[in-house]
Amino acid sequence: MSTFTETLVHGKGGAFKPTSLTPMQGLTLKYVVFGLVYYGFAAIEGMLLRINAVSPQDLLYPDRYYAMLTAHPLVGIFGSSYLLVFGAFTFLVPFLMKKPLWSYKLANWTLWLIVVGVFTFWFDGFLTHYAPLYTLYWPLPADFDQFEPVAGAIFITGVALVMVGTLFFVLNVLKTITYTPAGWTRQPAGRLLGDALGLTTLGKFFTGRLRKDVEQEHLVSLPVAAIARGSVDVLFNAGIILFSGVLILVYMVAEIFGGSLETTKIDALLYKNWYWWGLDLVADGLVLIFVAGTWYLLAQLITGREVFMARWARFALGLELVVSWTVWSHHLLSDQSQPAALKMGSGEFVTAFELITQGLAFFITLATLWMARPLTMTNPLKFLLGGLLGFALAVPAGIMQADVGLNRILHNTQWVVGPHVHVAVLVGLTMTLYAAVYFLLPILTNGAELYSQRLANVHFWCHLIGGIGMGAFMGMAGLQGMLRRTIYYEDEFLPYMVLAALSGALLLVAFVVFLYNIVMTLGLQGAVGLFKRSSTPPSVLVPGMDVAIQPVPAPGAPAGA
Amino acid sequence: MRLLVIDSGTVLWGQTLMYSAYCLVIISLVWWFATRITRPAGESRITPKVFYTWVGFLAVLGVSLHLVTYNTIPWVKDDLNGSDDYAASYDITVGDHAWQLPEKTLQVPCNELVRFSVTSTDLTYGFGLFRDDNSMVAQMQVVPGHDNDLLWTFESDGVYSIRSTEYSGPEGDGMVVPDAVEVTGCDQSEAEGGAR
Numbered sequence A: 001m002s003t004f005t006e007t008l009v010h011g012k013g014g015a016f017k018p019t020s021l022t023p024m025q026g027l028t029l030k031y032v033v034f035g036l037v038y039y040g041f042a043a044i045e046g047m048l049l050r051i052n053a054v055s056p057q058d059l060l061y062p063d064r065y066y067a068m069l070t071a072h073p074l075v076g077i078f079g080s081s082y083l084l085v086f087g088a089f090t091f092l093v094p095f096l097m098k099k100p101l102w103s104y105k106l107a108n109w110t111l112w113l114i115v116v117g118v119f120t121f122w123f124d125g126f127l128t129h130y131a132p133l134y135t136l137y138w139p140l141p142a143d144f145d146q147f148e149p150v151a152g153a154i155f156i157t158g159v160a161l162v163m164v165g166t167l168f169f170v171l172n173v174l175k176t177i178t179y180t181p182a183g184w185t186r187q188p189a190g191r192l193l194g195d196a197l198g199l200t201t202l203g204k205f206f207t208g209r210l211r212k213d214v215e216q217e218h219l220v221s222l223p224v225a226a227i228a229r230g231s232v233d234v235l236f237n238a239g240i241i242l243f244s245g246v247l248i249l250v251y252m253v254a255e256i257f258g259g260s261l262e263t264t265k266i267d268a269l270l271y272k273n274w275y276w277w278g279l280d281l282v283a284d285g286l287v288l289i290f291v292a293g294t295w296y297l298l299a300q301l302i303t304g305r306e307v308f309m310a311r312w313a314r315f316a317l318g319l320e321l322v323v324s325w326t327v328w329s330h331h332l333l334s335d336q337s338q339p340a341a342l343k344m345g346s347g348e349f350v351t352a353f354e355l356i357t358q359g360l361a362f363f364i365t366l367a368t369l370w371m372a373r374p375l376t377m378t379n380p381l382k383f384l385l386g387g388l389l390g391f392a393l394a395v396p397a398g399i400m401q402a403d404v405g406l407n408r409i410l411h412n413t414q415w416v417v418g419p420h421v422h423v424a425v426l427v428g429l430t431m432t433l434y435a436a437v438y439f440l441l442p443i444l445t446n447g448a449e450l451y452s453q454r455l456a457n458v459h460f461w462c463h464l465i466g467g468i469g470m471g472a473f474m475g476m477a478g479l480q481g482m483l484r485r486t487i488y489y490e491d492e493f494l495p496y497m498v499l500a501a502l503s504g505a506l507l508l509v510a511f512v513v514f515l516y517n518i519v520m521t522l523g524l525q526g527a528v529g530l531f532k533r534s535s536t537p538p539s540v541l542v543p544g545m546d547v548a549i550q551p552v553p554a555p556g557a558p559a560g561a
Numbered sequence B: 001m002r003l004l005v006i007d008s009g010t011v012l013w014g015q016t017l018m019y020s021a022y023c024l025v026i027i028s029l030v031w032w033f034a035t036r037i038t039r040p041a042g043e044s045r046i047t048p049k050v051f052y053t054w055v056g057f058l059a060v061l062g063v064s065l066h067l068v069t070y071n072t073i074p075w076v077k078d079d080l081n082g083s084d085d086y087a088a089s090y091d092i093t094v095g096d097h098a099w100q101l102p103e104k105t106l107q108v109p110c111n112e113l114v115r116f117s118v119t120s121t122d123l124t125y126g127f128g129l130f131r132d133d134n135s136m137v138a139q140m141q142v143v144p145g146h147d148n149d150l151l152w153t154f155e156s157d158g159v160y161s162i163r164s165t166e167y168s169g170p171e172g173d174g175m176v177v178p179d180a181v182e183v184t185g186c187d188q189s190e191a192e193g194g195a196r
Helices: A003-010 A023-054 A062-097 A104-128 A149-178 A189-196 A199-206 A222-256 A268-303 A310-323 A328-332 A340-370 A379-401 A404-410 A414-444 A453-479 A494-522 A524-529 B008-036 B048-072 B076-081
Strands: A540-542 B088-095 B098-100 B106-109 B113-120 B125-130 B136-142 B148-153 B158-163 B176-184
Touching (some): A023 A540, A104 A149, A149 A189, A189 A222, A222 A310, A379 B048, A404 B048, A404 B136, A414 A494, A453 B008, B113 B125
Antiparallel strands (some): B158 B176
16 A cells, blocks of 8 residues: 555554543544535535536526525525534533533434534525525515425425524533532532623623723633633524524425415514524624634643633623624614614624724734744644734624615625625634634544644745635725626626635635545545444543543632633 | 725725734834844843833723724714714615615715615625625624614715625625616716725
């Protein structure tokens, strides 16, 4: 066997031994594998959409194009981001809390429900071209002149499976924080939950104790607090999407059985408010909070120090309780019947608070790194900086479009989806996730060494330049009037679209390089080995670290960082 | 002829300049940070004062953006407050992925506040006015069962197309009415100025 084949099959130096994995390591790696597979789906779809924006293809006739446009963000967010984030947090919460995951079985259910659910709606969209977009503006999802009700029902069922898996994840996270493992002294569940959700810190703020220049002591570490806080938004988001899905399913089932329901029974604007309230908990609440939490965790792990001004970081997480739940109306600034008070209050000024909460997380992370100089430019550090830059670019772009005056000429243009959405998701979120993946890789694989640092560098630069470039050229087209959900047939914005497609190709190259590097690190045999059962109990997080035994000092003592 | 007409084109140019400048600054800053962070340094301490100043700066920045646009972008006050003091109103209907205009080309007076009142009979659409070069003059969402009124003042002669700016299913592909709006009576044409 040649060296190449040997490495391809067994990984670099044969160092990765799937039989050595604990159940929690194996489970987390399965989340990562499926998350990356679905990232590949979204990346290939994205590339096809980019090509179609350069020159409309016969293969991508409108029905298929819009079906792909519907599947692309849903696969990207639910199939990739959710799995990567949920997988990492399912491992990290017990790791940081030093107690077993509340339910290993439930974590398995979460994984498979999401994997199956995503495939269900993706495959349904592929076959039937059900295409109401992720926005589902009423009554489009129930427009049976354009879509088959059975196709829609299968699609919505797929999304519902993802949401049920999501609810299981939230339950597992919050229970892990608050429950008392067998044989432990009783845990203060209420205090743990209050601390995790930032309520303790909010209380200190309003009693004037937060301003003192000493860090407060807490039951729950800052990253776990961020995970818990983001999980609340995930919970509400899943509830709203499930409710909306059931509503749409009622119309579909009625149609299938020949009893058409009046779509006018549901107020389209009220539905839009309701839906965006829930959806924005992912876009603005969940992403920003989970990302902030991951930044803090990475900064701590990279520097080995407490996060700078940690009490204010906690306060910002608590403040997001107000911000992320009242921010949705910036999506309705171009809806003329939306009350002006909501446009200005929620749409403009609450949204502007996200500049503060995210800017605060940005500053705290950079300051933590700065005070620990000199640092080695490792993969986690460089991807973390890329993620920070991504949000530094994307959040102000979002604040600009969340302005009544500017929204009149930006809404639904490529500006929204380029410099804001794609830069936030691809550069900000994904590079942060890559930082976590590079950091966790040796921990989850019991010391497997990365196949090639040079390829990791290629991955970094191609992803960073590709992501920012694509967002920038889409944004330039948007400022020239190019819409985000429209096919242009006359080469109206050709130069921008060619450059955006080239940038997109760079992103795809980055992903292929990364995937190749990971496969050569772990080996194909290693990847298959992930699905073998482990004999160790789930309370063993990594070999030699069984968290079933209560640590000393006893709970109630500060968790520190 | 006025030297500067603050129209949608002007606002977009201003935004392009501001955001481009910001991008250059933030990319440079992160680059500088990344190169410095690996170098040996003495005791690095960042005082809480710097942190509080940063938070204050963000708060001022976030609020001032809206105050500035409210006081400089001409259409914002009409947008938020509404007005019955318009010179002409055009009732447009959209349904079954087709536009129905009261006349083939809407004749619009220059420098007068006019209202486009658009009604959807089925789905959610978007109502957008576009120049010949495909740049956008303005847009709004068209939600069924609700009033969708856009108040606008044109300051340049020109002919504009109407295009749906919201996805309404694959059958909505190509919902464009070319030369749907003609503005006359200005002392300059679109080529020289714009519309706000």
